[in-house]
Amino acid sequence: PGGNECMAAPLSGEKLMLNIRNQQGHPRARIIAISGDGGIHWDTTYIDTRLPDPVCQGSILSLTGRRRGRPAVAVCNPSDTAERDNLTIHLSFDEGRSWARAIRVDPGRQKEYTAYNDLVDLGAHRIGVLYEKDNYITISFVAVKW
Numbered sequence: 001p002g003g004n005e006c007m008a009a010p011l012s013g014e015k016l017m018l019n020i021r022n023q024q025g026h027p028r029a030r031i032i033a034i035s036g037d038g039g040i041h042w043d044t045t046y047i048d049t050r051l052p053d054p055v056c057q058g059s060i061l062s063l064t065g066r067r068r069g070r071p072a073v074a075v076c077n078p079s080d081t082a083e084r085d086n087l088t089i090h091l092s093f094d095e096g097r098s099w100a101r102a103i104r105v106d107p108g109r110q111k112e113y114t115a116y117n118d119l120v121d122l123g124a125h126r127i128g129v130l131y132e133k134d135n136y137i138t139i140s141f142v143a144v145k146w
Helices: none
Strands: 003-010 016-022 029-035 044-052 059-067 070-078 087-092 101-106 114-123 126-133 138-145
Touching: 003 059, 016 059, 059 114, 070 114, 070 126, 087 114, 087 126, 101 114, 101 126, 101 138
Parallel strands: none
Antiparallel strands: 003 016, 016 029, 029 044, 059 070, 070 087, 087 101, 114 126, 126 138
């Protein structure tokens, strides 16, 4: 309840992770849901306070680089609880149980915003990020190494 603007990404086996905007805004963090059967049932749903969010769309992507046989997972969102600023990629190498690395894509500035975004796996440990910025006037694309 209270979630919208979600995206799913495959994990190992039949598992999926759903990354969800917390429309209720309390707490200001992403909602995560996990399915063990390819999305037929959602076994676990929780608010992940390690992924702060100002109530904004975010994106998720399983990456081709693997650790211990599992895909790396990237979540990107404005990682700020007050404003749509500090666009950040959070990386997990254990299917979201922990977020091992944070890569700042664009700090933004108050009232200029770094908002809606989408991710693409560019291979060779690079992620492409397409996102809104500058008070929703500009669409930017950057590639970052992970």
